[in-house]
Amino acid sequence: MQNIPHIPVLYREVVEAFSSIEEGIIIDCTMGYGGHSSMLLEANANIKLIAIDQDQTAIDFSSERLAKYGDRVSIRKGRFSNVIKEILQEVDISEIKGVLADIGVSSLQLDQKERGFSYESDNLDMRMDKGASLTAEVVVNEYSQAELEHILLEYGELRNYKKIASKIIQNRPFTSAKELSDTLKSDMPHGKKIHPATLLMQAIRIEVNDELGELHSLLDALKEAKLTQANIAIISFHSLEDRIVKQTFASWAKSCICPVEAFRCECGNDHALGKVLTRKPLMAKEDELKENVRSRSAKMRIFQMGKKYE
Numbered sequence: 001m002q003n004i005p006h007i008p009v010l011y012r013e014v015v016e017a018f019s020s021i022e023e024g025i026i027i028d029c030t031m032g033y034g035g036h037s038s039m040l041l042e043a044n045a046n047i048k049l050i051a052i053d054q055d056q057t058a059i060d061f062s063s064e065r066l067a068k069y070g071d072r073v074s075i076r077k078g079r080f081s082n083v084i085k086e087i088l089q090e091v092d093i094s095e096i097k098g099v100l101a102d103i104g105v106s107s108l109q110l111d112q113k114e115r116g117f118s119y120e121s122d123n124l125d126m127r128m129d130k131g132a133s134l135t136a137e138v139v140v141n142e143y144s145q146a147e148l149e150h151i152l153l154e155y156g157e158l159r160n161y162k163k164i165a166s167k168i169i170q171n172r173p174f175t176s177a178k179e180l181s182d183t184l185k186s187d188m189p190h191g192k193k194i195h196p197a198t199l200l201m202q203a204i205r206i207e208v209n210d211e212l213g214e215l216h217s218l219l220d221a222l223k224e225a226k227l228t229q230a231n232i233a234i235i236s237f238h239s240l241e242d243r244i245v246k247q248t249f250a251s252w253a254k255s256c257i258c259p260v261e262a263f264r265c266e267c268g269n270d271h272a273l274g275k276v277l278t279r280k281p282l283m284a285k286e287d288e289l290k291e292n293v294r295s296r297s298a299k300m301r302i303f304q305m306g307k308k309y310e
């Protein structure tokens, strides 16, 4: 077996999230290096798994890692926003008993400097799918002041986003993430735990991979599908994603969808798609935090979809 380049976060909690399933299909929207996928397959011999990733390196690695599970696994390459819609059309939705998404980048993507995700990288790439057309180089060297301000504020939550956008424009073109982060280091917030350029890199990465758009599309597709009996578990790594998941799950759980100003309910009070299982997000416990530093910002929320559960 190859060396495993990514330690799955919240691994016990993920297995637990799907432990009530007797048989059926689990969709792993972010297969990565197959950590969660293999744990779920090991935990229950009666489940089948459809696993998605847009990164060919992850597909190659996990095709080998998961090969021993034979036809219990089917691997699909593409953005989960698209692939999930195809799957929902192809399979009987009553067979789908779980959906997992562990949003964001994998350790290997972060650690392989040539992928451009690190502030020390010698290029400006950051594409999870090497075939995609938008790169970090385009964002940094071609976006307007207003476009840069938007991503720095919305995706990096950087307070001095105007100053940083101006400095990027004054000093470009940039050819590497290292050059970019060195130029802007003095303008970045200096936190104790993270490198000053982390939020800048996060903002560019979210734009390059349309990460928030992907999450919205996935949640929209699942809402539309109205799965009859499935646990949906989403792991996110920053507050922007967690907020989207929290608010979406809360809206799915609402039975009455009348406008707040309505005097009495006229919607039939029958609109809940299921219930939220995690009032607060699940986070890594002390022992996991010690063995996997990347688990420190992981938050998992679970929604149990299906009228049966109301």
Ligand SMILES: C[S@@+](CC[C@H](N)C(=O)[O-])C[C@H]1O[C@@H](n2cnc3c(N)ncnc32)[C@H](O)[C@@H]1O
Residues within 6 Å of the ligand: 006, 007, 008, 009, 029, 030, 031, 032, 033, 034, 035, 036, 037, 052, 053, 054, 055, 058, 078, 079, 080, 081, 102, 103, 104, 105, 106, 107, 128, 214
């Ligand atoms: C945090 S890693 C997942 C790790 C995995 N759970 C494991 O245990 O090895 C995220 C993976 O999801 C993939 N990914 C992220 N967003 C995606 C999207 N919108 N569509 C398809 N794959 C995506 C990335 O390429 C990466 O391999």
